[in-house]
Amino acid sequence: MRILFLGDIVGHPGRMVVEERLPALLDQYRPDLVIANAENMANGRGLTPKLAETLFDANIDILTMGNHVWDHREIFGYIDNEKRIVRPANYPKGAPGFGYILVKVDTVKVAVVNLMGRVFMGDYDSPFAVINQILEEIQSETKHIFIDFHAEATSEKLALAHFVDGRVSAVVGTHTHVQTADEQILPGGTAYLTDVGMCGPIDSIIGMKKDQVLQRFLTQMPVRLEVEAGPAKLNAVVIDLLDNGLASSIQRIALK
Amino acid sequence: MRILFLGDIVGHPGRMVVEERLPALLDQYRPDLVIANAENMANGRGLTPKLAETLFDANIDILTMGNHVWDHREIFGYIDNEKRIVRPANYPKGAPGFGYILVKVDTVKVAVVNLMGRVFMGDYDSPFAVINQILEEIQSETKHIFIDFHAEATSEKLALAHFVDGRVSAVVGTHTHVQTADEQILPGGTAYLTDVGMCGPIDSIIGMKKDQVLQRFLTQMPVRLEVEAGPAKLNAVVIDLLDNGLASSIQRIALK
Amino acid sequence: MRILFLGDIVGHPGRMVVEERLPALLDQYRPDLVIANAENMANGRGLTPKLAETLFDANIDILTMGNHVWDHREIFGYIDNEKRIVRPANYPKGAPGFGYILVKVDTVKVAVVNLMGRVFMGDYDSPFAVINQILEEIQSETKHIFIDFHAEATSEKLALAHFVDGRVSAVVGTHTHVQTADEQILPGGTAYLTDVGMCGPIDSIIGMKKDQVLQRFLTQMPVRLEVEAGPAKLNAVVIDLLDNGLASSIQRIALK
Amino acid sequence: MRILFLGDIVGHPGRMVVEERLPALLDQYRPDLVIANAENMANGRGLTPKLAETLFDANIDILTMGNHVWDHREIFGYIDNEKRIVRPANYPKGAPGFGYILVKVDTVKVAVVNLMGRVFMGDYDSPFAVINQILEEIQSETKHIFIDFHAEATSEKLALAHFVDGRVSAVVGTHTHVQTADEQILPGGTAYLTDVGMCGPIDSIIGMKKDQVLQRFLTQMPVRLEVEAGPAKLNAVVIDLLDNGLASSIQRIALK
Ligand SMILES: [Fe+2]
């Protein structure tokens, strides 16, 4: 089984590059499942139901989220009934939506899990404790388990990946919007990449207008950040899974 | 002019891989200047005078540092008199050592600057204000300026790089120990890479023993971290500079 | 000389309690100068020109600010021309407004300084370096120097106070909205209180509606926080200065 | 029932002032239960078995802890078998020691709970979720429940107190080492004080030598911090409980 995962789609330029380039990628790689991180879809912050539909229309099967998941209130009720969107599983119990979902790919069930880091991020439940619980819940259902670990610190990302190495198919990181070059199959058979990067404007600072971000750093005053309008790149990763759920290959994609 | 820069050298395995692989790299790339980040040289934390000498003996010309610079007290007096070591320039005035140095490469002077980020790091002086001061001080001396920006957040790294784009030769990031895949020449002519990665043990969590780092995350209790002993990789970057000080190429290196 | 300082005035209830209780306080204590922290005046976040005028009308002479200073854009131009408002002096150079002001009280000039902490706060310039610069600038003008140090960590507040002990009249802390009980004259003669507290609603969490703040902690989701509407308390401090600028007494005030 | 609680005992001067002044306090207040926070007992960092015994010998019945609980490894096994020491309950499951204990006072059982905040502190389990679990476990055992909430942010301390208001006897804060002046009985009947303060050296920065702490702030370099040796103060709180477990009074104590 082959999974294609797209890094954080940032605003309109991110969506445009996905709509333009994804068809050729589907032709070339013929993935069985297409997943994308959509936490920055709505002008860089969060997701709306309408934009989610646009992404599904573009042949993305599943959307994952991150720290921006709640930026638009319309999403609250929507994701309670939309089993193609996964929000970080380590929010306290009672949060709207699903922390993992099971999706049928031909005859195989695949679990898609979204988790968030805590280091430099927020006071979420432990991603280590939560993934243990989830694996217990789903181990009788499937061995094909894909994790989008939305986190900042490389130490936490590597730690979680080694923690579940051999127990899941893949751990890919998101959130920094910069693709890392360390794709690998861990000793236990889990595919890993510290950060997939983003689908978003090239001449920007992690997707946002350079002058605005610079003003923030230079003045320490609040500056409204807008998504840069220029040409965008597409960052993604392709992972092949064996029948036992472990990974046989992982390949980075970076299109300009 | 060609500069070879090695990412954070982590402990004994890091030094071993540098000593083993650097000669062939020198043969292959024939750099005019070899720089390495040595903040993790002494068992993962800091640098000692003796270890610095070993690295100079291994044909590294200049050492840069980071947040671990003061971990060994013997370094305090040493770096006050050692013009081949650069510590972050944005420590408050009065700190031991040099925030930038000028080194003669044939007939050309090259400035090597070390800066630290503040986001998720510490209460240092503004790297933006400090680099402006430094550039004012050295602009009559040289146009060949290399910056090791030791920082965590991708936004701060990209922001600083764009801030000095066209005014310096290169900005390369260190600290996360994971190489990023975004090498580029910025619009103004400055070479850039978000993080060079590390020279250190492969089967580790950013250089340290996996089980120890995992214990920290799982228990939230203090656990002493030791450098992993196994085989190491070498992460580096090669940058070519034009006579006007701007960059003509940047190339990542990742040897296992 | 006697200075009366009011802790962070939080929203409408804060302004109401000040307007109701300040006249009697002026009668009772007969201060020569009345200062108040107004960073939470506008619905808990920032200050508007109109609300500033209301506070001046209520017989407050000088307003200090804090991390919320820029929450309303109308303040930007206003405080560039209003010498009765002081914003934190350790914003990078070029910020609107004044980091300290000199105010004439009868025949004596008093300097009012606003500084912010960095620990758990933000990447401001060093309050230690900045206060040294300010003291150099104003030492020929006055020995009566009042500092509102807007900071979170008790260690940083105490450290700054001891750093300037004997060089300024008073250091009082703001920001936590909870009055501390450690009023004292430091060994060098500077009056000190870790936090003055707030003028704001009693049955609240630092001024805001309890259920909203609790929802944030319980869900880790964004919840809009509103100022609690109920009855308010007034927290303040009265400080007496000698002719040499040092303090002879400091007294806490807490009215319900 | 009357409970006397002593704020963080800092090093030798802290222990000395407790040994000197506690006998008179016991005479004056005749508490039924004496509790003290001992996280800074061993030279400012942690606790040793031997020092714990010394505190029990000084007529303290129960010791609570905080973020420094694990600073001495000898404590690990000790607190697994010592039912008079309580460590923060919101460490991940499996941590040594007890997060709450039940102690018999005449015929009444009292629960003593230790919790830690997460804001500006660390990635512990949610204190809100954990106290809910604990209350469920012990509600059939006792209504006399005392919580030492070791936390930094006033918002988190007040939020937790209101969260359990009416369900526990008292929530008192520790960790900042500065006593606050906001002792109160909350609307539901729970006694509350944001921070009890410390038992430690007066002319210090939260217990440590002033010049060393200042060096840290001024240089941003690592400086070893030692407990100040001078005369100490004693900060405490006395709380009276009704038969229904709720509080009838709370009184601060600050002895120099
Ligand atoms: Fe993102």
Ligand SMILES: [Fe+2]
């Ligand atoms: Fe994110």
Ligand SMILES: [Fe+2]
């Ligand atoms: Fe490093």
Ligand SMILES: [Fe+2]
């Ligand atoms: Fe580092």
Ligand SMILES: [Fe+2]
């Ligand atoms: Fe405030």
Ligand SMILES: [Fe+2]
């Ligand atoms: Fe504030």
Ligand SMILES: [Fe+2]
């Ligand atoms: Fe503490």
Ligand SMILES: [Fe+2]
């Ligand atoms: Fe403490």
